[in-house]
Amino acid sequence: MNLKQLSLASMLSLTLATGAAGTLALSALAAADPAPTPIIITVTDVSLAASVQATLDGDKELSDDNIAVSARDGWVVLLGSVRSESERSRAIQDAKSVPGVTKVDDNMTVNEASY
Numbered sequence: 001m002n003l004k005q006l007s008l009a010s011m012l013s014l015t016l017a018t019g020a021a022g023t024l025a026l027s028a029l030a031a032a033d034p035a036p037t038p039i040i041i042t043v044t045d046v047s048l049a050a051s052v053q054a055t056l057d058g059d060k061e062l063s064d065d066n067i068a069v070s071a072r073d074g075w076v077v078l079l080g081s082v083r084s085e086s087e088r089s090r091a092i093q094d095a096k097s098v099p100g101v102t103k104v105d106d107n108m109t110v111n112e113a114s115y
Helices: 003-021 043-058 085-096
Strands: 023-027 038-042 067-072 075-082 103-110
Touching (some): 038 043
16 A cells, blocks of 8 residues: 555545544554543545645646645645655645645655656
8 A cells, every 4th residue: 555545545534433523533642641632633634635635646747646645724744755846846836726725734755766
């Protein structure tokens, strides 16, 4: 399973788990912290991440299966690898073009040699 498939599978699982209520509290496991702070993920976050992922997937100028997306409260994070700086810029612009996106964090790496 590649990075994008894992991201989409996670989003689908969260969507199914949250149901109509729209939120799911996940507790982070940390041995040093007996009372971890819950992470709240909403259906809106999952939907936004899926919309950004679909936009990236639809852009034929981007390499396949190498960018994963997560979202929280309009803030989108792009993770993975791209072939060039121009592909990185294009992915960021694609993400910013999706309605509901308020901020984009770029955690992508450029790996020209691996393509």
